[in-house]
Amino acid sequence: MLTLYYSPGACSLASHIALHEAGEKFDLVKVNLKTHALEDGxxxxxxxxxxxxxxxxxxxxxxxxxxxxILTKIADRHSTLAAPGKHGKYRLLEMLAFISSEVHKSFKPLFSANSTAEEKQAAKDAIAKRLEFLAKHKPTSGTYLFGDNMTVADAYLFVMLLWAEKNGVKVPDALKKLAEAMKARPTVHLALKHEGLAA
Ligand SMILES: N[C@@H](CCC(=O)N[C@@H](CS)C(=O)NCC(=O)O)C(=O)O
Structure with a gap:
C-alpha cells in the first residue's frame, strides 16, 4: 500500500487529491512540520x-x-490524470515545473515570519502576475488546464489557488472557474475532509 506523508492544507494536498482521483488505496500520515514528528512519535x-x-x-x-x-508518478500510473496529446508527458512536466518554481516558490515570503510588509506585497504581486499569465496562456480553453478533464497539474494549481484566496492574491476569472470545478469534485471534498479542512 502507498503512504502519503502530508500536512493539512500544505502542497501535499495536491498529491492527496490526485491519489483519491486515481482511486489508489493509500495510508495518510500527518507530519508536524515544526518538529518533524509523526503522530506515532x-x-x-x-x-x-x-x-x-x-x-x-x-x-x-x-x-x-x-x-x-510524485504527481508525474501518479499520472504515469493513471493515464486519466495525465495530459493528452503527442507531447502530453512533457506538457504536463512543463506545467508542473511552472507551478512549482514560478508559483509555489513565490509564496515563500507570505509564509515567513521574517518577511516585511513590502516583501509580502511583492510576493503577492508576483504570484498574481504568474496566475494572470497562466489564465491567458492556458493550453486549452476548457475548464481545466488541459481541457475538460482534470490532470494532476490541476490538483497542484488548485492548492496554489486556495493559498492565493487565503492570502488576498488576485485570481483571474478563468482560474476561479477552475478552482470552483475542483471544489465540486467529491475527491477534492474527501481530501479536504481527511485533512480537517472541510466538514
Ligand atoms: N520542493 C518541494 C517543496 C515542498 C514544500 O515546500 N513543502 C512545504 C509545505 S507546502 C513544507 O513541507 N515546508 C516545511 C519545511 O520546508 O520544513 C516540493 O515541491 O515538493
Whole structure:
C-alpha cells in the first residue's frame, strides 16, 4: 500500500487529491512540520531527510519526494490524470515545473515570519502576475488546464489557488472557474475532509 506523508492544507494536498482521483488505496500520515514528528512519535526526517512534505512511500519502502516527481508518478500510473496529446508527458512536466518554481516558490515570503510588509506585497504581486499569465496562456480553453478533464497539474494549481484566496492574491476569472470545478469534485471534498479542512 502507498503512504502519503502530508500536512493539512500544505502542497501535499495536491498529491492527496490526485491519489483519491486515481482511486489508489493509500495510508495518510500527518507530519508536524515544526518538529518533524509523526503522530506515532517517529521522526519524519528518517523517511524524508529533506523534512518537507509531500513524500510518497511505496510498498517496498522506497520514498519519492518533490511535488513534480510524485504527481508525474501518479499520472504515469493513471493515464486519466495525465495530459493528452503527442507531447502530453512533457506538457504536463512543463506545467508542473511552472507551478512549482514560478508559483509555489513565490509564496515563500507570505509564509515567513521574517518577511516585511513590502516583501509580502511583492510576493503577492508576483504570484498574481504568474496566475494572470497562466489564465491567458492556458493550453486549452476548457475548464481545466488541459481541457475538460482534470490532470494532476490541476490538483497542484488548485492548492496554489486556495493559498492565493487565503492570502488576498488576485485570481483571474478563468482560474476561479477552475478552482470552483475542483471544489465540486467529491475527491477534492474527501481530501479536504481527511485533512480537517472541510466538514
Ligand atoms: N520542493 C518541494 C517543496 C515542498 C514544500 O515546500 N513543502 C512545504 C509545505 S507546502 C513544507 O513541507 N515546508 C516545511 C519545511 O520546508 O520544513 C516540493 O515541491 O515538493
Amino acid at each position: 517517529r521522526s519524519f526526517k528518517d523517511i524524508n531527510p529533506k523534512g518537507y512534505v509531500p513524500a510518497l512511500q511505496f510498498d517496498n519502502g522506497d520514498v519519492l519526494t518533490e511535488n513534480v516527481a
